[in-house]
Structure formats: structure tokens, C-alpha cells
Amino acid sequence: MTGKITFNxxxxxxxxxxxGSIRKLASxxxxxxxxxxxxxxxxxxxxxxxxxxxxxxGPNGGIVLIDDTTILDRxxxxxxx
Numbered sequence: 001m002t003g004k005i006t007f008n009x010x011x012x013x014x015x016x017x018x019x020g021s022i023r024k025l026a027s028x029x030x031x032x033x034x035x036x037x038x039x040x041x042x043x044x045x046x047x048x049x050x051x052x053x054x055x056x057x058g059p060n061g062g063i064v065l066i067d068d069t070t071i072l073d074r075x076x077x078x079x080x081x
Contacts, residue, residue: 002065002069003065004065005063005066005072006061006064007060007061007062007064008061010040010041011041013040013072013075013079014040014075016079017075017079018079021078025071025078029071036071039053039071041053052067052068053065053067054067
């Protein structure tokens, strides 16, 4: 499923994750922790992979188009738990 969110909203979700969530997401989706960080706007492609997010300049940090919202959806579940 594709999605659209502002960069600031994406970062707010990342910053709201409970401790250990990056590691948990990485384990659940069988990717590195850096790949999960890249999903939330990071840019470490030495230890993490590209995750199908596309950024466009604009207000609130710009718009982020996400090819697959599965990690984002799971992150929101972790915040609500």
C-alpha cells in the first residue's frame, strides 16, 4: 500500500516510538536497524538499504511518498500499544 505524509509527521512518529522499537521493527521485517531508520528519513546507505520513500520539498519538511506503508503502519501500532 502506498502513502503520503509530511516529513515532520514521519519524524514525529519515529520520535514517538517506544524504546527498542527500531530493533523490533528491523527484526519483524528482517532488515537492518539502519534500513528502518532510512524509512523514517535517515540516509545511511552503507549499513541500510533504500526503502522506497521519495521526498518532495514543501511545508512541514516536505511531502514523503512511501511505496509500501507496512513499516509505518506497524510503527503506529507500536505507539498505540
